[in-house]
């Protein structure tokens with residue numbers, strides 16, 4: 001009788017498997033698993049079997065060539081009470097239709113018009129950055145990208161409604177931060193947290209359905225992302241229902257706001273520890289912009305700024321892990337994989353793998369010179385995922401991150417408040433738990449921004 005081959009893995013505990021190790025320190029635990037057990041590691045988390053895949057070719061296999069034999073993993077599906085069947089969580093024909101309908105709104109040409117909104121919002125923040133005063137840079141970046149997503153998604157200024165949306169999303173994210181979710185603790189228990197969660201979902205629905213109703217009734221087209229989604233038609237001429245629009249709006253709000261804020265927060269924290277990078281960034285900004293605010297047209301020439309963003313996402317990927325569930329039996333990396341197995345790919349682990357990156361723990365934006373992105377094996381660097389489910393907002397996010405960093409770093413530099421230490425929480429996203437207070441300083445020798 002043939003013996004089924006099982007991938008190696010760390011010794012687990014009775015009943016709980018590796019759940020406690022994972023919950024205690026997900027990033028450290030997964031890194032150790034990869035370094036000690038190789039490219040396919042078997043884990044048991046909660047009640048599910050997981051294979052952690054640590055080789056780019058296996059990453060590509062799951063995200064690309066086997067994309068029709070997998071669906072989103074169990075943990076991702078847990079956010080369905082919030083995002084419904086939006087792009088992040090839908091599957092099969094319904095995902096294909098929605099992706100096709102939404103895609104034109106995210107193409108390079110379509111998003112360039114949002115550059116001006118992004119820069120305008122960054123300039124407003126700059127106006128509040130008093131030199132010598134400490135700021136919580138994470139909070140600032142969250143407020144900044146919230147304002148931008150509200151304006152670009154449904155032409156809303158940061159007023160009561162959009163800050164309410166931000167608050168609801170914050171309540172929901174906190175809800176998913178609770179590690180007990182992993183053990184499937186019942187959502188219907190009458191706890192305060194569950195009540196707050198349900199109230200946040202209800203308030204979010206009220207706001208979004210209100211916006212959709214008003215927009216369907218009114219004639220003018222503000223040219224925002226919602227107008228694109230409202231106008232989109234499939235081959236039969238059918239558009240999205242209110243429910244689909246609501247789900248896509250929540251998804252875009254959720255997926256597009258915090259991830260970009262995190263990218264910038266980590267970029268400022270890394271820059272603060274690398275004065276030579278601040279100097280090189282400043283030199284590029286002075287040369288390309290000469291003291292005027294940037295625009296979308298400048299983005300291709302802001303090469304070093306782009307490298308700083310790429311390198312920050314390599315070391316601190318806001319989406320630090322991607323999960324899939326096998327819907328069929330197949331073999332991966334030489335190991336049989338049963339239907340229902342959870343397949344985990346971790347950008348945190350892959351991006352710090354010394355096989356693909358020299359001196360992987362160091363912040364070296366210039367490593368991206370000479371087209372490193374093209375020279376890397378496919379699947380070694382994937383801050384936006386890969387394959388057909390790759391982030392639909394990747395160009396939007398890169399443009400936003402480059403424009404915001406350019407606008408802010410052109411005039412100011414941030415210095416870490418003495419004693420602040422960065423600690424991380426690996427929830428749905430990789431968030432700073434503490435250590436993001438920074439003091440605003442003038443950038444030495446900067447050209448004052450005109451206009």
Ligand code: HEM
Pocket residue numbers: 072087088089099251252255256257259260263317318319322323382383384385386388389390391392393394396397
């Ligand atoms: C730095 C910022 C961002 C990062 C790191 C990021 C990361 C990701 C990743 C890794 C995925 C793939 C998840 C998977 O395969 O399971 C994804 C999907 C997605 N992202 Fe982003 N994202 C960012 C910004 C944005 C923005 C700005 C938007 C929209 C405005 C957005 C909308 C989406 C959507 C809708 C999906 C699901 C796509 C699909 O499955 O068809 N993201 N993102």
